[in-house]
Every structure is written in C-alpha cells, then in structure tokens.
Amino acid sequence: MSLVDTVGDILWGTRAYDYGSRIFKSAVGAYTRIEPSETITVGDVSATFRPSSFVEWSNVHTRIWHERRVLEHLLADVRTDDVFFDIGANIGIYSCLVGRLLDGGAVVPFEPYPPNVRRLRVNLAANGLSPTIIERPLAATAGDATLSVHDTVGPGAQHATLGRGYHTSPIEARLDVESVTGDALVADGEIPGPTIVKIDVQGTEDDVLSGLERALGSDACRRVYVETHDNLDDIARRLGTMGFAVETIPVDRPGKDPTVVGHAKRGGHNATAS
Numbered sequence: 001m002s003l004v005d006t007v008g009d010i011l012w013g014t015r016a017y018d019y020g021s022r023i024f025k026s027a028v029g030a031y032t033r034i035e036p037s038e039t040i041t042v043g044d045v046s047a048t049f050r051p052s053s054f055v056e057w058s059n060v061h062t063r064i065w066h067e068r069r070v071l072e073h074l075l076a077d078v079r080t081d082d083v084f085f086d087i088g089a090n091i092g093i094y095s096c097l098v099g100r101l102l103d104g105g106a107v108v109p110f111e112p113y114p115p116n117v118r119r120l121r122v123n124l125a126a127n128g129l130s131p132t133i134i135e136r137p138l139a140a141t142a143g144d145a146t147l148s149v150h151d152t153v154g155p156g157a158q159h160a161t162l163g164r165g166y167h168t169s170p171i172e173a174r175l176d177v178e179s180v181t182g183d184a185l186v187a188d189g190e191i192p193g194p195t196i197v198k199i200d201v202q203g204t205e206d207d208v209l210s211g212l213e214r215a216l217g218s219d220a221c222r223r224v225y226v227e228t229h230d231n232l233d234d235i236a237r238r239l240g241t242m243g244f245a246v247e248t249i250p251v252d253r254p255g256k257d258p259t260v261v262g263h264a265k266r267g268g269h270n271a272t273a274s
Contacts, residue, residue, distance in 0.1 A: 032057050037126070040064055040097075042071045047096035048126040055156035056091055056119060063093060063158075066253045071097065073249055073261065074198065074225055081105045083192045083220075085182070087138055087208060088200035088227075090116055091156055092123040098196075099129040108191050112137040112147055112177055115155040134191065137162055138201070139179035140210035149173040161202035181211030195220050200227040205235055209242070216242055224262040232257045 035050045038060055051057040064071065071094070078084070080103040086095045089109035099107045109124070111117050112135055120133060137147060139162060150159035153173045162179065185191045193215050199205050205226050209216070216224060224244060226235050236246045244262030251258055 035122075040093075042068060042097060043075055045075050045097050045100055047093075047100055047123075049091070049093075049096065049123050050119075050126055051091075051156075052119065052122075053154055053156060055152055055154060059091060059156050059158065060093065066251055066256075067259075068252070070225065070227075070249050070251065070259045074098070074196070074223075075101065077223055078102070078196065079105070082195045083108065085194040085197040086110065087182075087198060088202070089120055089133070090158060090200075091119040094198055095120070095131070096123055096127045096129065099124070099127060099131070105195075106192060107131045108134065108194070110134045110136075110138060113149065113157055113160045113175070115153070116157060116160075119155040132191070134180075134185065136178055136180045138182050138208045138211055139204065140181070140207040142180050142184060143178070145177050145179045147175040147177045149175075159202055161204060162207070163203035182208070183212055183214040186215050193218055193220050196223045196225075197221065198225040198227075203229045203231065205229070205231060206238055209235075209238055213242065222264045226260045226262070227251075228257040228260055230257065232260065235260050 032051050032053055035052050038049045038051060039046055040049060040060060042064060049060045051060055075097060078098055078101045080101065082102060082105040084098045084107050086107060087110045089095050089111040092109065095107045095109045107129060109120060109131060111120055111133060117133055117135055124130060137145065139145065145162050147160055147162060148171045149157050150169045150171055151157055186193050199208050201208055215221060224239060228235050239246050239260060239262035243265055245265050247261050248258040249261060
C-alpha cells in the first residue's frame with residue numbers, strides 16, 4: 001500500500017480527510033495541466049505516461065500499485081514476439097508496459113470510450129508505440145449497444161461498460177456504440193490472433209470470452225488474465241471449460257475480487273510452463 005493510501009485509511013471519515021483530499025486533488029489537478037511526464041517502473045520494465053487530469057494521474061499511480069502483483073506476473077511471462085490483447089485498455093497502463101518488452105510482437109489495445117482513446121494515443125506515443133486501437137467494444141455478438149460510464153465523463157474513466165447489472169453508482173454518460181466479436185476481427189485479418197490476453201470490462205467478461213473463444217482456443221494463445229467483477233467463480237469455470245488451468249492473483253484493493261489467470265493446457269507453443 002502506498003503512503004497516500006495509508007494516510008487516507010487513517011484519516012478516513014474525518015474532517016481532516018475531506019479537507020486534505022480537496023487540497024491534494026487541487027494540487028495534482030494544477031500539476032497535470034502541464035501534462036507532466038511520469039515514468040513508472042514495475043519490476044524491470046519502465047513506461048512513460050502523460051496524465052492530463054487528477055483521474056489519469058491517480059490511475060497511473062494507484063492502479064499500478066493495486067495491481068502490481070498482476071502486472072509483475074504478466075510482464076514476467078511476456079515474450080518479445082507476443083501478440084498482447086489489452087481489452088479495456090483505458091489510458092494504456094498495461095499496453096505501454098507490455099509494449100516496452102516487445103520486439104517483433106504487437107500490442108492490440110481495445111478501448112471504446114473516446115476521452116480514454118485520446119489519452120491512450122498520447123501515452124502510447126510517449127513510449128514509441130503506435131498500434132492500431134480498436135475503438136469498438138468486444139461482446140458475444142456484433143450489433144448496436146450502449147456504453148454506460150459510471151465514474152467520470154473525462155479521460156481516465158474506469159467504469160465504462162456494456163453491462164447493466166454490475167454497477168450501482170449513477171450513470172454519468174451514455175454512448176451508442178457498435179459491438180464486435182474478437183473472433184470476427186481476427187478472422188477478417190483486422191488484427192492478428194493473440195498469444196496473451198488481458199480483459200477488464202466491468203462485468204461483461206463472459207461475453208468477451210464468448211466472442212473470442214476461437215482465438216483463445218488456438219495453439220498460439222497461452223495465457224488469459226481476467227479482472228473479475230462479482231463473477232470470479234463463473235469466469236474460473238468458463239476458462240476451465242475452454243482448456244485453461246486456472247489460478248488467482250489477489251489485488252491490493254479492499255473488497256476487490258482477485259484476477260483470474262488461465263494457463264493453456266493444450267500441447268505446443270502455448271503449453272503451461274513447468
């Protein structure tokens with residue numbers, strides 16, 4: 001846990017917390033108006049980010065801290081020629097860190113929320129990366145859909161989803177979107193098939209898995225990381241039926257379900273490492 005988190009926990013619910021929080025957010029907000037260059041290191045991998053708001057700054061710092069064990073596990077598994085699907089890329093934390101390790105491989109970021117897409121491009125460019133961003137949300141089937149945003153209308157929004165049942169917080173924005181399946185994108189040659197996949201889509205993970213089942217079942221794909229949202233058991237069972245051995249990695253965030261990791265058991269390139 002970071003120092004800011006520790007102090008916040010101690011003061012939570014007090015006037016000092018409310019006052020300090022307002023001062024802290026105002027100071028960070030002023031700082032990010034210059035779009036500072038922030039270098040973040042996880043293990044042996046460093047990436048640069050250029051936050052333009054408090055929400056982005058907080059994502060870069062606290063999210064990396066909260067998900068450090070997941071990131072360390074994933075980064076240690078990356079090969080230079082991997083094709084990494086970052087489904088729910090947000091402003092690019094996973095895409096930028098993984099991209100720094102690739103030589104001959106590719107990052108494929110998926111992010112349907114336009115304010116996030118703009119900041120994702122800035123952060124990718126700051127790390128010398130220029131992949132094609134898929135701006136359509138993945139689902140079980142293609143068609144018209146509604147993307148609901150539950151936390152902030154600005155860049156860095158983490159709670160944008162096609163689902164209806166996961167969030168209890170008010171909807172801040174709605175966007176009409178066209179969903180697509182991952183398998184269709186691969187079959188059409190729009191993107192290469194994945195070797196490693198990360199999914200964080202705020203409750204519709206099973207739908208994404210359904211629409212990507214053929215690609216995940218290929219001999220090339222060896223790992224799937226799924227951030228769960230009140231659906232841990234369902235996702236673990238689903239990955240098991242798709243031919244993956246399952247483990248979980250805890251997330252350093254109170255009340256948050258762990259991330260599920262699927263290791264392919266099939267023979268060949270994607271066999272589970274011993």
